Amino acid sequence: MTARTIDGKAIAAEIRAEVKRDVAALAEQGITPGLATVLVGDDPASHVYVRTKRKACGEAGIRSWDHDLEASVPEQELLELIERLNSDDEVHGILVQLPLPEHVREQTVLDAVRPHKDADGFHPYNFGRLLAGSPLVASATPAGIQELLIRSGVEIAGKDVVIVGRSNIVGKPLAALLMQKGAGANATVTVCHTGTEDLAGHTRRADILIAAIGRAKAITAPMVKEGSVVIDVGMNRTEDGLVGDADYDAVKEVASAITPVPGGVGPMTIAMLLANVVKLARSTI
Numbered sequence: 001m002t003a004r005t006i007d008g009k010a011i012a013a014e015i016r017a018e019v020k021r022d023v024a025a026l027a028e029q030g031i032t033p034g035l036a037t038v039l040v041g042d043d044p045a046s047h048v049y050v051r052t053k054r055k056a057c058g059e060a061g062i063r064s065w066d067h068d069l070e071a072s073v074p075e076q077e078l079l080e081l082i083e084r085l086n087s088d089d090e091v092h093g094i095l096v097q098l099p100l101p102e103h104v105r106e107q108t109v110l111d112a113v114r115p116h117k118d119a120d121g122f123h124p125y126n127f128g129r130l131l132a133g134s135p136l137v138a139s140a141t142p143a144g145i146q147e148l149l150i151r152s153g154v155e156i157a158g159k160d161v162v163i164v165g166r167s168n169i170v171g172k173p174l175a176a177l178l179m180q181k182g183a184g185a186n187a188t189v190t191v192c193h194t195g196t197e198d199l200a201g202h203t204r205r206a207d208i209l210i211a212a213i214g215r216a217k218a219i220t221a222p223m224v225k226e227g228s229v230v231i232d233v234g235m236n237r238t239e240d241g242l243v244g245d246a247d248y249d250a251v252k253e254v255a256s257a258i259t260p261v262p263g264g265v266g267p268m269t270i271a272m273l274l275a276n277v278v279k280l281a282r283s284t285i
């Protein structure tokens with residue numbers, strides 16, 4: 001079997017067109033959704049991501065304010081900036097790009113963003129609401145993965161989903177999303193991590209396998225069940241260019257559907273971030 005490719009770029013374009021229509025409808029009520037992005041330091045990958053997010057805002061008609069800070073910025077200064085953005089009525093969403101420099105306490109910064117302006121859904125309040133099944137906004141990458149599965153016609157309910165990776169950005173919130181009772185979820189979710197014994201034993205049972213490991217080609221063909229759906233969240237810069245966490249060429253001969261890297265999950269993260277900003281702007285009405 002050769003897997004069909006799940007075209008994240010095309011599905012993200014659909015969502016971005018919907019967001020643009022929603023932004024135009026809000027404009028008729030006198031509201032222009034706005035996102036403030038905060039980028040600290042000079043991590044090259046973060047610069048690329050944030051530039052892409054800012055450009056996408058512009059294309060959707062969302063205002064964006066760019067805050068680029070030196071890597072050496074004192075934590076207090078960063079917290080004061082967030083406080084100003086929290087109090088600015090024109091700013092509906094705030095995004096602090098991760099990772100932050102080592103001298104800055106990441107959780108303290110994420111805690112400082114007002115939950116109702118938390119475009120990434122990283123605040124513990126939003127994390128908790130997601131777990132409880134009534135999210136205000138869900139983190140963009142997990143929400144993008146769920147939407148990608150739904151819009152590409154992959155049945156989720158009742159399926160065995162195995163997530164490899166337990167990060168706060170992807171693995172944990174995605175598990176919370178897909179285990180909920182309700183449409184586009186209701187899966188049996190297993191989360192594997194560095195402490196997992198017999199990783200392949202778990203992944204081979206997956207109907208839907210989600211690789212969020214951060215290591216190039218870590219998921220090999222023998223780890224994948226025939227006919228399963230593989231979602232690759234990896235973005236690894238290697239000598240061969242940008243590659244995912246799955247060994248794409250080999251895995252696509254076993255799976256029934258697979259997301260490419262690039263062009264799979266990445267564009268969905270951007271689209272869902274924009275959708276989150278619109279949701280937050282709408283909630284102020």
Ligand code: GUN
Pocket residue numbers: 095096097098099120140141169269
């Ligand atoms: N770093 C890696 N992924 C993300 C993301 O989705 N949002 C933010 N803010 N930082 C990230």
